[in-house]
Amino acid sequence: MKLAERTTKIAPPGTSRMRTIANELKEQGAHVINFAAGELDVDTLDIVKEGARQAIDKGRNIYTPALGTPALRKQLAALVSRHTGTDYAQGEVGLTAGAKQALYNAAMVLLDPDDEVIIPNPYWVTFPTQVELAGARPVFVETRPHGYKLLASVVEEAITPKTKVIIINSPNNPTGVMYDAAELAKIAALALAKDIWIVFDECYASLVRSGHRHEHLLALEPRLKDRLVIVNSFSKSHALTGWRLGYVAAPAPVVKAMENLQGHTTSNPSSVAQYAISHALEHDDGQFIARVNTMLDERLRRALAIVARMPAVTVAPAQGAFYLFLDVSAHLGKSLDGTTVADVDQFCELALRSAQIALVSGAAFGDPTSVRISYAISTDDVVEGLERLLTLLERLR
Ligand SMILES: Cc1ncc(COP(=O)(O)O)c(C=O)c1O
Secondary structure (H helix, E strand, O other): OOOOHHHHHOOOOOOHHHHHHHHHHHHOOOOOEEOOOOOOOOOOOHHHHHHHHHHHHOOOOOOOOOOOOHHHHHHHHHHHHHHHOOOOOHHHEEEEOHHHHHHHHHHHHHOOOOOEEEEEEOOOOHHHHHHHHOOOEEEEEEOHHHOOOOOHHHHHHHOOOOEEEEEEEOOOOOOOOOOOHHHHHHHHHHHHHHOOEEEEEOOOOOOEOOOOOOOOHHHHOHHHHHHEEEEEEHHHHOOOHHHOOEEEEOOHHHHHHHHHHHHHOOOOOOHHHHHHHHHHHHHOOOHHHHHHHHHHHHHHHHHHHHHOOOOOOEEOOOOEOOEEEEEOHHHOOOEEOOEEOOOHHHHHHHHHHHHOEEOEEHHHHOOOOEEEEEOOOOHHHHHHHHHHHHHHHHHOO
16 A cells, blocks of 8 residues: 555654553553653643533534634733733734644744754654654754753754754653753844744643743743744643643744644634633633642652662753653663563563553653653652662662
């Protein structure tokens, strides 16, 4: 069967084999601890549900404009203006089916074949895939040698006349790192000087660990507005990943092009989700996200105490989101009961089979030395799962 060439650029989700094994183990009665999830383990806010119920009762079942209702776009413009400290108008923002669609729209409206896109490595795997789908070329820059921080000097070295976009994701998936304000300011200045777009994925902006601060690029360099595509989402901030609601803020011609594209692809994101979020934005008192962050701070504290006891394991600075990125490279090549762990994928398979813990291999994020752990699962599971990992590491010879 001959499918389109572009299908070769779309790999299956890296976790599908692990999910199959995890399901087999669960069927056999094992208590599998799932560190692989990319979402909060709490229910969404009551005001979101209330807004959705009202929308359903009022029969809000029909199409809305492609980038959302005018009322919600107005609220969104106010939200983005507050968040960035820079004025955004209704025509400079739009609603999408999750941050993922906002990123896809950005790739489709900004990139031509042969354009280059700078992507910091480790990266969220969807970034390079979408760039390739647009016919452009990902150019990876390493953060690992610099404590997983993105340095402006490293970005500058990668810039060529073909560079069209730099993608920045902070707080970062998979590392949990938040990039330094001083470096971000320098990268913004570089983008301005060289006429390069920045796509700023800040969908974990509201999930920041105690003692850290999310720095907005625009607060650091307000002139960047003309070269900036902001991507954000209600998925993580309101614990509603399944409702599919994200957004974009960008110069009006970019947003208009996205509106045209979205009008021919998916049309509007779910109308019920839009009305629900509109209601939530009106009534949110900020308590929900504060509670979530307090809970995640405590889980992180417990998690790091166990990680500190793990032999020859280092961890990226866990400053935001809900991920720990553990470098297990010192253990690759070792064996357990005759099974040798040649690479990080095999390490994850061994962890699942012998310790019943599901990790995500760093290979999926461009870093074959590490594993990603989500601590957005129950505190008991975080503790028990990491103790199991510690025991496994101690048994490897
Ligand atoms: C860095 C990053 N960007 C975007 C997304 C997509 O989020 P959404 O559910 O809003 O599409 C995710 C989801 O995990 C993510 O980790």
